[in-house]
Amino acid sequence: MTTTLETPTTARTVTAAGIATTVHVLGDPATQPVVVLVHGSGPGVTAHANWRLTMPALAERFCVVAPDVVGFGSTERPEGFEYSMPAWTAHLVGVLDALGIERADVVGNSFGGGLAASLAVHHPERLRRLVLMGATVAPQRITPGLDAVWGYEPSVENMQALLELFAFDRAALGPDLARLRYEASIATGVQEAYSSMFPAPRQRALDAITQPVAAVATIGHPTLVVHGYDDRVIPVESSIALLGMLPDARLHVFGRCGHWTQIEHADAFNRLVLDFLSS
8 A cells, every 4th residue: 555645646736615625636527427525524634644545446446536635735824714614515515616627426535525415505406316325414412532643743653653543554654654744734825724623522622513414315316324333533433323314325344444445445436436426
């Protein structure tokens, strides 16, 4: 498994909701069905780091679009920007608009699943199908794991501890990932933005990025819910609960898997998503 986090040649810059945004595009959104991949909220995360094993597989059938959400990665961090789910949702709509995408399938990981759900609730006409992976969709109690992720203070040791929290099998992390992610987390402006997104008390921060149960119940798009059974960041029970809220949902749970199903079980995850989106 590669651990490189270098930005590949698929990256381009577009202006989305007035923000200079880094987005990876594999394929042609004008001529192919589009799947949008929305990353999570771990420190030092980028679209490429989150989806590097997913993008090539999905690109066999789809145009793949994976943005660095505002506040993360190489996307602009506007001075004084107030990070909130409405602002993140407006930015994601801006990405679709900038690329001329009227409607897409959306895959959201963790925080990105919450953002995908917000898009489904507030802009349902922009989605066709939805994949929610270890997602922060509906109200839930914060775990010690998520509290640790959002309370990250930069050091290689702290990053290593978080990565071990994410993965069930530490061997999946590779020898250099902690250093690479740490370096990404201390790039200019990154930690300042990150620490402002999810301040303590972090239960309040989690509440602010989820949707009310009644709103979740309005998501009528066919939805695949995916979770790792051993997830210590977002508990599998949260995805089980989604089955009782979403009108058209199915659940797949990976055993011996933590919070990174798309990395720990990459081949199986890619097949699962491709089959769902192609059905």
